[in-house]
Amino acid sequence: MNRNIIISTGFHFIIIMITTLSLPFLLKTPIDLPPIISIELIQISDKTSIPFAPKAKKIIEKIKKEEAERVVSEQAPPKKIKKEKPDAVPLPNEKIDKVKKIEEKKQNPEKIETEIKQVSEFEKKELFDPNNIAALIDKSKEDFAETSKTTNKVTQSQDRNAEPSGLSLNEEDALKAQIFGCWSIPLGLPYNENLLVRIKLQLKPDGTVVKSEILDHVRMNKPGQGFYKVLAESALRAIRLCQPLRVPTTGYERWKDLQLNFDAREMLEG
Amino acid sequence: MKFLRILTILLLIQFKAYALIEVDITRGNLSPLPVAVSPLSPDKKSITEFEKILNVKDLGSEISIIVENNLRQSGLFNPLEKDAFLQKPDIAHFKPRFEDWKLIKAQALITGKVEIIDEKLRVEFRLWDVLAAKEMLAIAFTTVPTNWRRVGHIITDKVYERLTGEKGYFDTRLIYVAEEGPKTKRIKKLAIMDQDGFNLKYLTLGNELVLTPRFNPTNQMVTYLSYFRNLPRVYLLDIETGVQEVVGDFPGMTFAPRFSPDGKKIIMSFATDGNSDIYTMDLENRVVERITNYPSIDTSPSYSPDGKYICFNSDRSGYQQIYVMKSDGSSVKRISFGNGIYGTPVWSPRGDLIAFTKLHKGKFYIGVMRIDGKGERLLTENFYQEAPSWSPNGRVLVFYRETKTDDKGEGFSAKLWSIDLTCYNERQVPTKSDASDPSWSSLLSN
Numbered sequence: 023m024n025r026n027i028i029i030s031t032g033f034h035f036i037i038i039m040i041t042t043l044s045l046p047f048l049l050k051t052p053i054d055l056p057p058i059i060s061i062e063l064i065q066i067s068d069k070t071s072i073p074f075a076p077k078a079k080k081i082i083e084k085i086k087k088e089e090a091e092r093v094v095s096e097q098a099p100p101k102k103i104k105k106e107k108p109d110a111v112p113l114p115n116e117k118i119d120k121v122k123k124i125e126e127k128k129q130n131p132e133k134i135e136t137e138i139k140q141v142s143e144f145e146k147k148e149l150f151d152p153n154n155i156a157a158l159i160d161k162s163k164e165d166f167a168e169t170s171k172t173t174n175k176v177t178q179s180q181d182r183n184a185e186p187s188g189l190s191l192n193e194e195d196a197l198k199a200q201i202f203g204c205w206s207i208p209l210g211l212p213y214n215e216n217l218l219v220r221i222k223l224q225l226k227p228d229g230t231v232v233k234s235e236i237l238d239h240v241r242m243n244k245p246g247q248g249f250y251k252v253l254a255e256s257a258l259r260a261i262r263l264c265q266p267l268r269v270p271t272t273g274y275e276r277w278k279d280l281q282l283n284f285d286a287r288e289m290l291e292g
Numbered sequence: 293m294k295f296l297r298i299l300t301i302l303l304l305i306q307f308k309a310y311a312l313i314e315v316d317i318t319r320g321n322l323s324p325l326p327v328a329v330s331p332l333s334p335d336k337k338s339i340t341e342f343e344k345i346l347n348v349k350d351l352g353s354e355i356s357i358i359v360e361n362n363l364r365q366s367g368l369f370n371p372l373e374k375d376a377f378l379q380k381p382d383i384a385h386f387k388p389r390f391e392d393w394k395l396i397k398a399q400a401l402i403t404g405k406v407e408i409i410d411e412k413l414r415v416e417f418r419l420w421d422v423l424a425a426k427e428m429l430a431i432a433f434t435t436v437p438t439n440w441r442r443v444g445h446i447i448t449d450k451v452y453e454r455l456t457g458e459k460g461y462f463d464t465r466l467i468y469v470a471e472e473g474p475k476t477k478r479i480k481k482l483a484i485m486d487q488d489g490f491n492l493k494y495l496t497l498g499n500e501l502v503l504t505p506r507f508n509p510t511n512q513m514v515t516y517l518s519y520f521r522n523l524p525r526v527y528l529l530d531i532e533t534g535v536q537e538v539v540g541d542f543p544g545m546t547f548a549p550r551f552s553p554d555g556k557k558i559i560m561s562f563a564t565d566g567n568s569d570i571y572t573m574d575l576e577n578r579v580v581e582r583i584t585n586y587p588s589i590d591t592s593p594s595y596s597p598d599g600k601y602i603c604f605n606s607d608r609s610g611y612q613q614i615y616v617m618k619s620d621g622s623s624v625k626r627i628s629f630g631n632g633i634y635g636t637p638v639w640s641p642r643g644d645l646i647a648f649t650k651l652h653k654g655k656f657y658i659g660v661m662r663i664d665g666k667g668e669r670l671l672t673e674n675f676y677q678e679a680p681s682w683s684p685n686g687r688v689l690v691f692y693r694e695t696k697t698d699d700k701g702e703g704f705s706a707k708l709w710s711i712d713l714t715c716y717n718e719r720q721v722p723t724k725s726d727a728s729d730p731s732w733s734s735l736l737s738n
Binding site (some may be wrong): 209 | 317367423458642716
């Protein structure tokens with residue numbers, strides 16, 4: 023009797039164990055490990071410089087336009103073959119099979135939501151495009167809000183060759199603050215849309231101005247452009263008064279040629 | 293072959309090109325520009341003649357002081373203390389040592405030379421850009437020695453124009469009503485002086501009440517309101533000859549006269565039976581033309597600089613407001629819609645703004661608005677002030693301000709004040725007595 027009970031109990035235990043341990047394996051789909059995302063460390067100071075505001079605006083508009091025109095793919099990002107890292111070089115047939123397998127997995131629409139953050143190296147570069155970041159930090163708050171929405175999406179058609187250039191926020195702020203102090207705006211000027219003076223500078227490593235050139239110098243001697251001439255002269259005085267300019271101690275090649283846009287409209291409008 | 297090698301090497305070399313960095317400078321300082329006005333160096337032979345003819349010992353210094361005061365008065369320049377100057381005037385005029393002027397923070401330098409040649413005063417001056425180390429302007433004048441104050445004003449105008457891009461307003465005059473005596477028994481005379489308060493002359497004796505004098509464009513004639521047999525009439529006065537005449541044979545009261553921009557017409561108000569309208573009178577053929585015809589008080593007309601439009605104030609809407617119409621009286625349009633009542637509109641010589649007096653909640657304001665009525669800006673507020681008049685360059689307004697009388701009925705005064713469009717630069721205009729109703733002339737040297 024006891025023996026039967028023990029055998030029965032043993033069988034029941036085995037059945038329970040099998041049910042508990044085996045059945046889930048039968049139902050479970052193979053574990054699909056997401057591909058490893060490589061992390062790229064970025065020097066923020068080199069990426070967050072604000073480009074010339076109108077330029078930033080253009081970039082934002084360009085992004086918006088491209089966003090509108092582009093058919094946003096709801097598929098997962100491109101394949102990541104290199105993450106499959108085989109120890110030995112597979113035979114050609116095997117390689118094709120693996121690629122196919124990965125493609126099948128990524129066609130699963132349920133996984134798109136979770137995998138949307140998995141981006142290719144190329145797309146990642148776009149996300150961290152310095153111009154985009156600069157546009158996000160643009161002075162215009164309205165533009166900022168709109169841009170931050172649109173740039174959440176992964177874009178595939180931006181300039182992939184953009185290199186870190188320009189001055190960092192700190193460097194630019196230092197330079198601006200120095201020139202603000204030197205520039206006596208001719209207050210007698212009437213408000214005019216055309217009162218923007220662009221001066222191209224060639225600098226020495228210590229910030230001394232080697233050459234300054236007014237880009238619209240033709241306007242200087244044109245009749246009826248007296249106000250422009252006065253503004254341009256005041257800008258040149260500011261540069262001369264300020265030099266040596268507060269430029270970064272490194273990256274001379276980057277800023278040896280510099281363009282200053284003297285815009286008195288904001289001050290004169292008030 | 294060799295060429296191909298070199299080409300291949302060049303192609304293999306990677307050039308790293310950086311985009312041009314652009315930095316926007318949108319702010320600057322509002323401090324007046326530091327200017328060094330070096331005394332004009334006198335010719336040694338002329339020094340005794342200065343004293344003999346003009347009773348002035350150091351004419352060069354005196355002229356430089358006029359320039360300095362004018363520049364300071366404009367609010368746009370900061371003339372530096374002469375004690376700090378390191379270079380002598382004669383050498384500075386010949387060849388400035390820019391390093392010395394940089395050292396005292398001067399950004400512009402004015403130097404000059406003054407002498408008497410053939411009983412005529414010859415003055416030359418130079419304006420230098422200290423930081424660029426170059427000459428910006430060099431001009432010489434010859435005039436009668438008694439004109440030496442005007443020379444100072446003309447130099448300032450030239451310097452101002454070169455450094456600001458707009459015409460100056462220093463070689464000008466003000467005409468105003470000089471007031472003397474207690475408030476209840478004021479003696480009012482027409483007075484004329486340089487804009488800095490010098491060379492004061494009275495044009496009337498004070499027997500009759502005079503109001504609202506206005507220059508004509510050539511500054512030779514003045515039109516004003518005077519009471520004759522207790523009837524206010526518009527008069528015309530030739531400053532040179534002193535000849536005075538009544539403008540038109542109107543059966544009632546005429547007031548608020550002003551010249552047209554070409555000086556050929558006088559525009560004014562004519563009142564009969566409690567209704568006043570705007571009329572013009574051609575000074576050549578004396579033809580009178582009615583411009584407005586509305587059962588309300590239309591007054592204070594002022595032409596636009598091109599003569600095509602007229603601004604005036606009218607109470608046709610129930611309250612006194614500013615209106616603009618074509619010079620023939622058509623297309624009348626109200627332009628002031630703010631709270632309070634508006635009066636004394638004056639069209640800017642630049643043509644872009646209309647200055648006005650505004651009364652709101654018991655306070656008087658001098659303000660400006662664009663010609664379509666938008667962009668109203670109140671420049672100054674006070675207990676009582678009115679009658680703005682534009683400087684010839686349309687940048688500064690002169691007006692008069694009265695102070696409150698105390699409980700004993702004393703302490704009343706009326707003075708001329710000026711303010712520029714930035715609102716930063718408000719100053720009292722020096723007058724010998726109390727003053728009201730100022731009018732600014734156009735540039736005398738034009």
